Each structure stands twice: as C-alpha cells, then as structure tokens.
Amino acid sequence: MTEPQDTQQVQTDTKSPIDWPAIDTVLLDMDGTLLDLHFDNYFWLEHLPTRYAEHHKIDEQQARETLHQHIQAYEGTLQWYCLDHWSELVQMDITTLKREISHKIKQRPHTQRFLAFLKSQHKKVILVTNAHRRGLQLKLEVTAIDQWLDLVISSHDYQLPKESPQFWQHLHRAEHFDPTRTLFIDDTPRIVGKAGEFGIKHLVCITHPDSQKAPRPPCQQHCLYIKDFDEII
Numbered sequence: 305m306t307e308p309q310d311t312q313q314v315q316t317d318t319k320s321p322i323d324w325p326a327i328d329t330v331l332l333d334m335d336g337t338l339l340d341l342h343f344d345n346y347f348w349l350e351h352l353p354t355r356y357a358e359h360h361k362i363d364e365q366q367a368r369e370t371l372h373q374h375i376q377a378y379e380g381t382l383q384w385y386c387l388d389h390w391s392e393l394v395q396m397d398i399t400t401l402k403r404e405i406s407h408k409i410k411q412r413p414h415t416q417r418f419l420a421f422l423k424s425q426h427k428k429v430i431l432v433t434n435a436h437r438r439g440l441q442l443k444l445e446v447t448a449i450d451q452w453l454d455l456v457i458s459s460h461d462y463q464l465p466k467e468s469p470q471f472w473q474h475l476h477r478a479e480h481f482d483p484t485r486t487l488f489i490d491d492t493p494r495i496v497g498k499a500g501e502f503g504i505k506h507l508v509c510i511t512h513p514d515s516q517k518a519p520r521p522p523c524q525q526h527c528l529y530i531k532d533f534d535e536i537i
C-alpha cells in the first residue's frame with residue numbers, strides 16, 4: 305500500500321501511458337531492457353569469432369560462419385543461452401572471454417532512474433532473464449542493478465527458456481503474482497508474446513535494445529512499444 309507521503313515524493317509524469325496504481329509486480333528482462341544489448345551483440349558477433357579464430361588457428365571468416373550456424377540452430381532454446389553449452393562447443397571458457405570485455409557492460413538510458421522510480425512506488429521488482437547464472441553474475445557485479453531488485457530469476461533455474469509457456473506457469477507457481485496486476489518489459493517481441501499468452505496484462509517492448517544500432521520498428525505484437533524508460537515514468 306502506498307503511503308500518501310510517498311506519492312508526493314514520486315516524480316510521476318501524469319501523462320505516463322502505464323496505469324501505475326493498477327500494477328503490483330514488475331517483471332524485467334535484463335539484456336536489451338535494463339542493460340545495453342551492445343555488449344552481447346559485440347561479444348557474439350565480434351569478440352568470440354576473433355578469439356575463436358585465434359584459439360583454433362582458423363581464419364576469422366570461417367570462425368564467423370561456424371559460430372553463426374550454431375547461433376541460428378539454437379536461437380530461442382535454453383542451450384542458446386547456456387554458457388556451458390557454448391563453452392563445450394567452442395572448447396573455450398565463455399565466462400572468461402566475456403570478462404575480457406566487461407568494460408562494455410552498460411546500463412541502458414534511464415535504467416537507474418526507472419528502477420529508483422519502481423522502488424519509490426513500492427512495486428515488487430523481479431529480474432526475469434534467460435541469461436545463464438555466470439553471465440548474470442558478471443553483469444550484476446559490473447552494474448550493481450540488483451540493489452534495486454527484490455528477486456533475480458534465471459530461466460536456467462527452471463530449465464525452461466522464457467519462450468516456453470511452461471516457464472510462465474512455473475514462475476507463477478513460484479512467485480504467486482497476479483497476472484492482471486503485473487507489468488512485463490522485454491526487448492524480444494516473441495517473449496513479450498508468450499507473457500501475453502500466459503495472461504500478463506501490462507506488456508511493454510523495448511525498441512532500442514542496442515545503443516549502437518538503430519531502433520527497431522514496432523512489430524505485430526500487441527503491447528506498448530517504447531524506446532526508453534523515460535516514456536513511462
């Protein structure tokens with residue numbers, strides 16, 4: 305329950321398209337939502353191919369093609385997000401390789417302000433990510449965003465990716481949130497779609513997950529599209 309003095313200190317834009325009093329729980333994706341997806345894109349498309357080529361003494365183009373085939377084959381599955389799977393596949397330690405470029409891990413614009421806003425509004429804030437626990441740990445170490453979170457859930461804990469309908473059932477059984485009073489924010493339209501199919505009422509999709517790329521146009525998914533969090537605070 306929000307106390308009157310708390311509502312006074314919250315700098316809410318009355319024009320926010322989100323009906324904040326109608327929301328108790330906020331489920332947040334990490335990569336591309338709270339954090340800049342540039343790190344991940346740079347890692348998988350630049351850093352890993354370079355280091356893979358060096359390690360296996362092949363040319364970089366060949367390394368890119370091999371890795372690209374694997375990325376396409378597994379996209380959207382739990383293995384795609386699993387660092388053990390990738391480490392085995394490339395015969396290198398992915399977590400160590402990620403640490404080599406950890407200076408590139410950055411928050412997206414307005415992330416901290418948005419998390420502070422949610423705290424001031426007494427929302428239950430849960431990070432819900434497909435990131436593997438070790439990759440997740442590195443990002444929390446660098447950004448310290450977990451200070452604003454009530455709970456951190458990796459889909460690997462359930463052995464189900466967020467793309468799976470069973471993931472949402474499992475999350476609901478574990479956390480007892482009311483889907484009609486829950487907001488979910490993610491940058492992947494197919495995942496926003498799954499949350500909507502499960503019954504989560506308030507849905508937001510981020511259109512500018514990677515700061516080094518142009519924003520993506522909204523797709524068919526029925527939800528609110530925003531570039532940055534300042535549009536909904």
Ligand SMILES: [Mg+2]
Pocket residue numbers: 333334335336337490491492
């Ligand atoms: Mg994401």
